[in-house]
Structure formats: structure tokens, C-alpha cells
Amino acid sequence: MTAAADGSYRQAYERHWDDVFRFLLAWTNDWSAAEDLTQEAYVRLWRNRERVDWDRPIVAWLLVTGRRLAASRYQRLRRVVHATHFDESWDEAARIRWMDVRQSLGRLTKTERTALLLTAVEGWSYAEVAQAVGTSDGALRAAVSRARAKLEV
Amino acid sequence: MPQERTNRALDEWRAIAHSARRPADPPRPGPTSSQLLSVVGTAVAAVAVVAVLVLAGRPPQGPATPSAAAIGSAAVPSASASQPATPSSAPVTMASPTNGPSPMQSPTGPSPSQGPARAALTPAEAAAVVTAYTQELVAGQYAKAWGRLGDASKSGYGSLAAYTSERSAYFASVKGRYRVEVSPPGLASIDTWLTAIPGGGAGIDPAGSVLVEVTYPLIEPSNQFDVYIVARVGGSVLIFIAR
Known part of the structure; x- marks a missing residue:
């Protein structure tokens, strides 16, 4: 065993x-x-x-x-x-690059950020992310929309 | 609707997140301290049972010495079972210098074996230095704040430009609200935080250093505090970023 x-x-x-x-x-x-x-x-x-x-x-x-x-x-x-x-x-360029991305994504809530990144970048399903985050499928879809809108401002 | 900023951020995040490298071996920690205590407790109980059996089987008039020897040797395995807990016994050894001068020492002054007198930093001094440092960050005086950092922390950032970029982004959200606290309860020991400093905090004397935490109430809880070790190095009071 x-x-x-x-x-x-x-x-x-x-x-x-x-x-x-x-x-x-x-x-x-x-x-x-x-x-x-x-x-x-x-x-x-x-x-x-x-x-x-x-x-x-x-x-x-x-x-x-x-x-x-x-x-x-x-x-x-x-x-x-x-x-x-x-x-x-990391070299300095990578550090600065990460800090820029981090700052940009820092404007999102945890759920918005995770929902957007994992569905759009990692290709996870809404159901998979919803289970990991502990929310509903519908709430997660709304979070992705909000995240995209926030990042474009 | 074009989403250029979003897509750029996603592309950047993908490139960076996918550069992470998994450590070759998964963590396989040993037993927890409570499990160790259980092991030691079991061993002690076993020794006690053996002792009782030995004593019970011995004629009352018999000499006590052999049974005592049996107990002593039986205790050895339990001592070795607790070997992983050795670090916890270290402070006992380190505490010995505080026991005061030995009878062999001169009553007029410190013994030569105590080494040079240590100019330990006071908590008030450390708090003042960190407060000044934080005020400089709030005021956007990054070069001045940078000058207060120890070399190990500077190397952690790489350059003043990287430091300024990171700190300015962070302090934009701090909005001037912060609280400085010296050695707050619940924070790990200074020895533990030293391991977070590049180079393991080499050259920093933990006994003469002070741990200071700065919390920022307007930052989200997962990222709302800094921990500093303030130490006197080469005659200067320097700040080392532990977190």
C-alpha cells in the first residue's frame, strides 16, 4: 500500500x-x-x-x-x-516584465484573475476553474467578462 | 471589440508562468513534531514497561545497579529516535553564555572569550530606521530608500531601476497608510527570516538585529506586509528585506 x-x-x-x-x-x-x-x-x-x-x-x-x-x-x-x-x-528584463504583468493583473480580484488566466491561457473549462475557485459556473463567466473589461480601461 | 491590452497581458503571463520549472523531486517531509513526540513517547513508555518488568522479576534484596544499567541502555534508542528534533535543543546550548560569568572569570570585566563588545541595536532605533525608510518610499524617494538597504537585499532586486519599478507600483496602492511594529507576536523568529535573505543573511548577527514588520491596511491581505531585519553592519544600520 x-x-x-x-x-x-x-x-x-x-x-x-x-x-x-x-x-x-x-x-x-x-x-x-x-x-x-x-x-x-x-x-x-x-x-x-x-x-x-x-x-x-x-x-x-x-x-x-x-x-x-x-x-x-x-x-x-x-x-x-x-x-x-x-x-x-531571471534577468532584469524578465523581472521588470513580470512586475508589469503583475501590476496590471493586480487590478483584478482573485476570482477574476484566476478565471481569466486559466480559461483563456491554460484552456481550462469554466467548470474546472469554478470547482477550484469554489464558485459557480455562471459567476465565473461573469468574472471573466469583468476581468476583460477592467484590463482594457 | 478589440482587446489588445487584455491579450497582451495574457501573452505575457503565459510566457512567464510557463517558464516556471518544477523541482526535480517532490517534497517528502519526515514525521511532524507531534509524530516525533509520539515516537519518543512510545519509546519512553516501552522503556518504562521494560523497567517495571525487570524490577518485578528481580528479588527484592538484589542490588539495584544492574537494573539501572538496563534502563540506561534501553533509553539510548529513544534518544536517537528524537534526533531530528536536534535544532530545538540548540537554543539550550546557545543560552549558556547568558548564564553569567564562571567562577574562573575576572569579576572586573568580560572574559576575553566573550569576544568584542557588541553594539546591539535597540528596538527603538530599528523602528526609527524602518519608519524613515517607509516614509521615503511613500514620498517616492526610492534612491534614498535604496541607500538604506543591505547589499544582500539590493542584489535581490538586481538594480535600483527594478527596485523603483516594483516599489512604486506597490506604494501607489499603499496610499501612505502603514504601521510599523517591532518583533510582533506570531511572526517567525529572526533566525527563520534570515534564511529568506539572499545569501542566507551571511554577515548579519541575529543577536544584534531587530525584526520589524510593516503592514499596509489598504493592500489586500495576501500581500499586505513587509518584514525587515535591521542590523548594524560595518558601523552602519542597514535594512534587509526578509519578505
Whole structure:
């Protein structure tokens, strides 16, 4: 059982890390926070590896866990340290580019930003994003419209 | 309706987000501290049971020494089981200098082994420096604020231009509202925050430094505070950005 769970865990890491990171990057608009939260979500999965139902899509579990960790992160878990403000491998041009994008997207709410980025860039369905964000399909569509309107102002 | 700005932002975000690289190995943390305590507790309980059995099986008039030896050796595995908790025992070792001078030390002054006198920063000094720094950011005096940063924090940004770009965007939303607090409760220890500084905070003496948090009430909760370590380095009081 342990070996099987270990294998499933490794597979979940390799298969879904990108999705979890990008979801949390969209949700937080913060590179370091997204990295930390992704790591923390996988730590939770590792600690629960014997209890989770591996027959169900584990990515949904990771996304909801990551979102909950983000909600509690700064209020109750201020012990978490941000390692860096940026990806250390970036050059100055990349940093400035990221800061511009971040500033622009920072005008959107979390839901608007996540809804727009994940549907328009990542190609997720409205239903998939709605489940991860914890809202309805209709509310998510409205959020995408608002996000586009805000960015054009 | 053309959506040039939106599409540009989406393209930029795609390029940047897709540049993220997954660490090769997934996190596989060891047991939590509560699990460790459970392991240690179980080991101690096992030792106690062994001790009771040994004592119960021994004639009352027998010497106590052999059973004590048995308990001592049985305790060794439990001690090694708690080995991952070693960092928690470190402060005990570090605390020894505060125990006062030993009888061998001269009563007239510090022993040579205590090293040079440390000009520790006071909380009030640290708060004043961070307040001045924040006021400069609010006022848009980025070069002046930049001058207060330690080299490690400057290297974290790369350049004054990058720093100005990031801080000006952020402080546009701060709108002059902030609160400075020295070592607020609930914040991690200064040693922990040192690890967030590029280079691991090399050259910063945690014992002579002060942790200061600045919160911005008008910023969204997930991004509404900065944490600084204020330290005296080479005669100057410098700010190191920990978060």
C-alpha cells in the first residue's frame, strides 16, 4: 500500500505540478507565494497519501488545498517565509516584465484573475476553474467578462 | 471589440508562468513534531514497561545497579529516535553564555572569550530606521530608500531601476497608510527570516538585529506586509528585506 501510494504521489507531482503552480500564481499574483503554496499543497498530499482516494482526480484535491492554504497563509501562518521576490534565474528584463504583468493583473480580484488566466491561457473549462475557485459556473463567466473589461480601461 | 491590452497581458503571463520549472523531486517531509513526540513517547513508555518488568522479576534484596544499567541502555534508542528534533535543543546550548560569568572569570570585566563588545541595536532605533525608510518610499524617494538597504537585499532586486519599478507600483496602492511594529507576536523568529535573505543573511548577527514588520491596511491581505531585519553592519544600520 505504501509503495503504491508513493508511486501515485510521485505521479501526481510530475503530472500536476504545473497546473497547481499556475493556478496558485493566478490566484495569488505572487511568484514566491505560488511556489511556496504549491510545495505546501504537495506536503499535505504526502502526509495524507495513505488516506486520499487515488482513484479520483487528485488535481482537484491539490487545487482546493492550495487555495485554502493561501487563504490562511497570511492570517494564521505568518511563519511561512517568502524565499525570494522573484525567480532567481531571471534577468532584469524578465523581472521588470513580470512586475508589469503583475501590476496590471493586480487590478483584478482573485476570482477574476484566476478565471481569466486559466480559461483563456491554460484552456481550462469554466467548470474546472469554478470547482477550484469554489464558485459557480455562471459567476465565473461573469468574472471573466469583468476581468476583460477592467484590463482594457 | 478589440482587446489588445487584455491579450497582451495574457501573452505575457503565459510566457512567464510557463517558464516556471518544477523541482526535480517532490517534497517528502519526515514525521511532524507531534509524530516525533509520539515516537519518543512510545519509546519512553516501552522503556518504562521494560523497567517495571525487570524490577518485578528481580528479588527484592538484589542490588539495584544492574537494573539501572538496563534502563540506561534501553533509553539510548529513544534518544536517537528524537534526533531530528536536534535544532530545538540548540537554543539550550546557545543560552549558556547568558548564564553569567564562571567562577574562573575576572569579576572586573568580560572574559576575553566573550569576544568584542557588541553594539546591539535597540528596538527603538530599528523602528526609527524602518519608519524613515517607509516614509521615503511613500514620498517616492526610492534612491534614498535604496541607500538604506543591505547589499544582500539590493542584489535581490538586481538594480535600483527594478527596485523603483516594483516599489512604486506597490506604494501607489499603499496610499501612505502603514504601521510599523517591532518583533510582533506570531511572526517567525529572526533566525527563520534570515534564511529568506539572499545569501542566507551571511554577515548579519541575529543577536544584534531587530525584526520589524510593516503592514499596509489598504493592500489586500495576501500581500499586505513587509518584514525587515535591521542590523548594524560595518558601523552602519542597514535594512534587509526578509519578505
